[in-house]
Amino acid sequence: MERLNQIIAAHAGREGPLLPLLHNVQAEYGHVSEEAIRTIALALNLSRAEVQGVVSFYHDFHEEADARPVLKLCRAEACQARGVDALAAALPDQERVRIETVYCLGLCSVGPNAMVGNKVHARLDAARLGALVETLA
Ligand code: FES
Numbered sequence: 001m002e003r004l005n006q007i008i009a010a011h012a013g014r015e016g017p018l019l020p021l022l023h024n025v026q027a028e029y030g031h032v033s034e035e036a037i038r039t040i041a042l043a044l045n046l047s048r049a050e051v052q053g054v055v056s057f058y059h060d061f062h063e064e065a066d067a068r069p070v071l072k073l074c075r076a077e078a079c080q081a082r083g084v085d086a087l088a089a090a091l092p093d094q095e096r097v098r099i100e101t102v103y104c105l106g107l108c109s110v111g112p113n114a115m116v117g118n119k120v121h122a123r124l125d126a127a128r129l130g131a132l133v134e135t136l137a
Pocket of ligand 1: 106109
């Protein structure tokens with residue numbers, strides 16, 4: 001709770017503090033808990049529903065803790081045209097990683113693409129995607 005209050009204090013005086021604050025909370029705790037939502041709403045003079053709405057709208061925020069590694073899979077048009085949906089459907093061990101959908105990683109010509117941490121993995125096929133998941137799990 002003390003760390004949450006420090007994060008809030010670091011953002012409270014800034015313009016448009018909610019999104020960067022939520023990103024920091026997500027990074028620190030791995031999720032944005034119900035208690036954090038209530039505390040942030042009170043500190044920023046917002047309703048709980050306003051903060052809850054932002055948390056539930058953006059895929060980067062999670063209300064439940066999930067320790068699985070995250071693989072962000074691009075499902076935008078260019079990667080779809082290159083078969084990302086079939087790759088995702090055939091992916092083994094889907095329970096071992098949290099697969100999140102993103103829309104364009106900026107490397108459309110070399111898709112299908114995925115991102116782990118800050119690294120983009122391009123030209124994925126079934127073998128490469130499977131190997132990538134294997135390294136994460
Ligand atoms: S559509 Fe997938 S990287 Fe742009």
